[in-house]
Amino acid sequence: MSDNIVEVKDLRVHFTLKSSLAQDAAGRRKKTVKAVDGISFEIKQGEILSLVGESGSGKTTTGKAILGLVPFEAEKMLFRGERINLKEKEYKRKFRQSAQMIYQDPYQSLNPRNQVIDIVTEPLVVNKLVESEEERLELGKEALERAGLTPGEDFFFRYPYELSGGQRQRVVIASSMIMGPSFVVADEPVSMLDASIRTGILKLMMDLRRENDLAYLFITHDLSLAWLISDRIAIMYLGKIMEMGDSEIIISSGKHPYTKALTDIMPKPGIKKEGPRKVLQGETPDPTDVIEGCKFCSRCPIKEEICSKEEPPMKEVEPGHFVACHKV
Amino acid sequence: MSSAKSMMRKRKLKEFAGSLRRNKMAMTGTIILTIFILVAIFGPIVVPFSTLDFGDAEDMMQPPSSEHLLGTDDMGRDVLANLMSGARISLLCGFLATIISMVIGTIIGIASGYFGKAIDNVLMRFTDFFLVIPWLPLMMVLAAILGTSIWNIIFVIGITSWAGTARVVRAQTLSVKERQFVERTVSIGAGNIHIMIRHVLPNVFPLIFANTVLIAAVAITSETTLSFLGLGDTTRASWGMMLHYAFESGAASSGAWWYYLPPGLCVVLVVLSFALMGYAFDEIMNPKLKER
Amino acid sequence: MKLLEVKNLRTYFTISQGTVKAVDDVSFDLDHGEALGIVGESGCGKTTSALSIAKLLPKEGKIVGGEILLEGKDLAKLSDEEIQKHRWNDVSICFQGAMNALNPVMKIGEQIAEAIVLHHKSSEKDAMKKAAELLELVEIPGERINNYPHEFSGGMKQRVMIAMALACDPKIIIGDEPTTALDVMVQAQILNLLERLRTEFDMGFILITHDLSILAETCDKIAVMYAGRIVEKGSSEDIFQRTGHPYTKKLIKCFPDIKGNKRMMEGIPGAPPNMLEIPPGCPFHPRCEYAEEVCRRSMPDAIERDRGHFVACHRWEVMRSER
Numbered sequence A: 001m002s003d004n005i006v007e008v009k010d011l012r013v014h015f016t017l018k019s020s021l022a023q024d025a026a027g028r029r030k031k032t033v034k035a036v037d038g039i040s041f042e043i044k045q046g047e048i049l050s051l052v053g054e055s056g057s058g059k060t061t062t063g064k065a066i067l068g069l070v071p072f073e074a075e076k077m078l079f080r081g082e083r084i085n086l087k088e089k090e091y092k093r094k095f096r097q098s099a100q101m102i103y104q105d106p107y108q109s110l111n112p113r114n115q116v117i118d119i120v121t122e123p124l125v126v127n128k129l130v131e132s133e134e135e136r137l138e139l140g141k142e143a144l145e146r147a148g149l150t151p152g153e154d155f156f157f158r159y160p161y162e163l164s165g166g167q168r169q170r171v172v173i174a175s176s177m178i179m180g181p182s183f184v185v186a187d188e189p190v191s192m193l194d195a196s197i198r199t200g201i202l203k204l205m206m207d208l209r210r211e212n213d214l215a216y217l218f219i220t221h222d223l224s225l226a227w228l229i230s231d232r233i234a235i236m237y238l239g240k241i242m243e244m245g246d247s248e249i250i251i252s253s254g255k256h257p258y259t260k261a262l263t264d265i266m267p268k269p270g271i272k273k274e275g276p277r278k279v280l281q282g283e284t285p286d287p288t289d290v291i292e293g294c295k296f297c298s299r300c301p302i303k304e305e306i307c308s309k310e311e312p313p314m315k316e317v318e319p320g321h322f323v324a325c326h327k328v
Numbered sequence B: 001m002s003s004a005k006s007m008m009r010k011r012k013l014k015e016f017a018g019s020l021r022r023n024k025m026a027m028t029g030t031i032i033l034t035i036f037i038l039v040a041i042f043g044p045i046v047v048p049f050s051t052l053d054f055g056d057a058e059d060m061m062q063p064p065s066s067e068h069l070l071g072t073d074d075m076g077r078d079v080l081a082n083l084m085s086g087a088r089i090s091l092l093c094g095f096l097a098t099i100i101s102m103v104i105g106t107i108i109g110i111a112s113g114y115f116g117k118a119i120d121n122v123l124m125r126f127t128d129f130f131l132v133i134p135w136l137p138l139m140m141v142l143a144a145i146l147g148t149s150i151w152n153i154i155f156v157i158g159i160t161s162w163a164g165t166a167r168v169v170r171a172q173t174l175s176v177k178e179r180q181f182v183e184r185t186v187s188i189g190a191g192n193i194h195i196m197i198r199h200v201l202p203n204v205f206p207l208i209f210a211n212t213v214l215i216a217a218v219a220i221t222s223e224t225t226l227s228f229l230g231l232g233d234t235t236r237a238s239w240g241m242m243l244h245y246a247f248e249s250g251a252a253s254s255g256a257w258w259y260y261l262p263p264g265l266c267v268v269l270v271v272l273s274f275a276l277m278g279y280a281f282d283e284i285m286n287p288k289l290k291e292r
Numbered sequence C: 001m002k003l004l005e006v007k008n009l010r011t012y013f014t015i016s017q018g019t020v021k022a023v024d025d026v027s028f029d030l031d032h033g034e035a036l037g038i039v040g041e042s043g044c045g046k047t048t049s050a051l052s053i054a055k056l057l058p059k060e061g062k063i064v065g066g067e068i069l070l071e072g073k074d075l076a077k078l079s080d081e082e083i084q085k086h087r088w089n090d091v092s093i094c095f096q097g098a099m100n101a102l103n104p105v106m107k108i109g110e111q112i113a114e115a116i117v118l119h120h121k122s123s124e125k126d127a128m129k130k131a132a133e134l135l136e137l138v139e140i141p142g143e144r145i146n147n148y149p150h151e152f153s154g155g156m157k158q159r160v161m162i163a164m165a166l167a168c169d170p171k172i173i174i175g176d177e178p179t180t181a182l183d184v185m186v187q188a189q190i191l192n193l194l195e196r197l198r199t200e201f202d203m204g205f206i207l208i209t210h211d212l213s214i215l216a217e218t219c220d221k222i223a224v225m226y227a228g229r230i231v232e233k234g235s236s237e238d239i240f241q242r243t244g245h246p247y248t249k250k251l252i253k254c255f256p257d258i259k260g261n262k263r264m265m266e267g268i269p270g271a272p273p274n275m276l277e278i279p280p281g282c283p284f285h286p287r288c289e290y291a292e293e294v295c296r297r298s299m300p301d302a303i304e305r306d307r308g309h310f311v312a313c314h315r316w317e318v319m320r321s322e323r
Helices: A021-025 A057-064 A090-098 A115-127 A133-146 A166-179 A197-213 A222-229 A248-253 A257-264 B004-023 B026-046 B077-114 B117-132 B136-146 B150-160 B161-177 B182-186 B191-230 B239-248 B257-285 C048-052 C080-089 C107-120 C124-137 C141-147 C155-165 C184-201 C212-218 C235-242 C246-252 C293-297 C316-320
Strands: A002-014 A032-046 A048-054 A074-079 A099-102 A183-187 A214-221 A232-237 A240-246 A317-320 A320-321 C004-015 C019-028 C035-039 C061-070 C091-094 C174-175 C203-210 C221-226 C229-235 C302-308 C309-311
Touching: A002 A057, A002 A214, A021 A032, A021 C061, A032 A057, A032 A214, A032 A240, A048 A057, A057 A099, A057 A183, A057 A214, A074 C091, A090 A099, A099 A166, A099 B182, A115 A133, A115 B136, A115 C004, A133 A166, A166 A197, A166 B239, A183 C004, A197 A214, A197 A222, A197 C246, A214 C107, A222 A232, A222 A248, A232 A248, A232 A257, A240 A248, A248 C061, A257 C174, A257 C184, B026 B077, B026 B257, B026 C048, B077 B117, B077 B150, B077 B161, B077 B191, B077 B239, B117 C293, B136 B150, B136 B191, B161 B182, B161 B191, B191 B239, B239 B257, B257 C035, C004 C048, C004 C229, C019 C035, C019 C048, C019 C061, C019 C221, C019 C229, C019 C235, C035 C048, C048 C061, C048 C091, C048 C174, C048 C316, C080 C091, C107 C124, C107 C141, C107 C155, C124 C155, C155 C174, C155 C184, C174 C184, C184 C212, C203 C212, C212 C235, C221 C235, C221 C246, C229 C246, C302 C316
Parallel strands: A048 A214, A048 A232, A099 A183, A183 A214, C035 C203, C035 C221, C091 C174, C174 C203
Antiparallel strands: A002 A032, A002 A074, A232 A240, A240 A320, A317 A320, C004 C019, C004 C061, C221 C229, C229 C309, C302 C309
């Protein structure tokens, strides 16, 4: 068995949009959004892989697919070398305990009518992991304090609306970590928070990783943040991985034209730029459009004829550095 | 620790009471209803006449006097005493029928909204059926088949008035279901029942509550209507039965206003108080409607 | 004469719990064609400053002191009627998520033209012509005036909002987090556009944001706000290379330094103060590593340390020696 905690091969998530009555009458076909369209990657035990992309690139959907929160198709979808089979009750129970999710918006991901203690210990309750009320409160207190909310019992009976954004996100983390997971999907966990609070949350996540040998799938639109915290970065565009490799390499010597465009516009604090930013022209195509060839070809500055005809395969240009581009 | 919890509860209750007090509609409704409830409980004990005190011929259909404050009916009974014991029956009927309707409506609404697909389709067609059938004839038929006991009337009203609640609860469930905390709860391994009870129900409850209060008003009108049409429980003097007897004895044409006016007014007042409270609750608990 | 001079502006909010000094003794200025960035955490008063200049404060908010001089005319003392004219004609504001404010059932062109007709009293035909010109100006083909908002992407809707802001040839455009909800590439496109328009029309531009990292490359001058006050202002070099205030220093360290070492950002201990109970003395002292007795007692004045570089800190000497 390998030391991969997650292994994904050719993952596809397609959504069919409901067509309106008028569209049906006009005989138009149902539209399909290929949110994730055949991606492969693996995450090692204790590793942080960042998925970077703009909205609609399928990065969140990928994370949810691994946790079985959206229907998907895949050639391979392994967790600790085993097929993720949520139809089987006993496997599902174990899987849910070891794979968790942290959401972007701590205002949306907490039930406004539940108290903090109930939110934090809910995973224990639904999985029947506590025997007594004392034990529940004790574990809840521990989890809160590990997440930096001390003293824990001060937070027990508060409601989410009584907490600040940073505190709420800590509650979310405390709840996600209470069962001691080994893999966590973190979906933009700090993008809703003020800069001065972000760091605390990220530090907490890194500390928990060190203590528990956690692996993170870190989903973000912020390339500089991905560079800072992750071991490897995968750049996504319209449901495809464009480039994947060591975070340092992606930032300093990315090969794919999309990666280059992203690193070009990365703000470098304190440095005054010369002339306008080097931006890509045009807009991201509509996700329902059918694109022949490379998904990026409509905006690619170096495209050639082949790009709009054939989809480029993923090539390993150097060990561990993958690029999907004809021109590399 | 439990004291902290109970303090939390007390604080929330206080907040609720506070916004209730500031809301004039809610206040008026609550006061009227409280008076009626108190009268229903203590009235029959205080008034010196029983509903079974049949009078002599000269006592029949007497206008209000110092002895009989609201006069007497065609059997020589004290109207005030009848009115008070009628309050018991009518309110009891209203409350119980409402609870039945609330329970059915909530279960069907949540199940339908939460599970969606085929279950939603089946349950909603079933609900539509109850929503569109003319409820008065249905009630009359059911009451006639089941017999004229007060319990049957409660049952009949209960099972014919839940459809609206189910619709409202389903709509709200659909929106709660899409909230992120529900998905988060799925991801920690929670089952459907847990999510429905712990996450969906608390978030649709304010709506259920506001809706319920309005149903109570409908339930009381329905009871009155059924009784007036002669499908009521003849052994218990509800307001509807009083109106029924008043009509039969020709009180309206003979000008015995003290016989038909008081029960009519009582029905109107109680229904009004429920309606006022319902709208006010909706406003208090639905932050979107709250004026800033 | 400066295009805009804000002197000792105070804007207070009166709410049931007390008075919030959202903007307290704030001064800055802006020239034609210049870009000023105002940065700070949520609730620091940056948006309120903007709303004060645009005279768009909610009814709880009042300008209680100071002057807002637009080409020498004090906006703080305008009558209601004059304010109507002043909005749009002098100062336009473009909000975060403004694109969601477009009416979904009205054509884009009609919505832009509406503003023009209202303020210029021109005919509808002329207004539609102008609307098409404005769209071209924000790099959208003019013929798309006949499209509805849902046919536009988020970035294009934000461009439409900028076109609307330009409708009455304002002297100053304020962008309140104008790109926050947008993707990085779209954000860069919009910032480029705003820069081009600013130089083309010689407008003043105020960018309000919490994202310090985009300010350096966008703005000539930067003002850092904390708890309703400007704690430091100066050129973008002053702020980043000659940082004078401990808060600014901390704030800079909250962003990853992509050209430096891969080091975890530092963050700022504690939380911004409750605006109803701002701590005495320097409001930042509870979170400041340099704080001393004097910081707890008295509010430091903003002192010009270098040319145009103002710092409000008692411990500036120490800060400088560390540089």
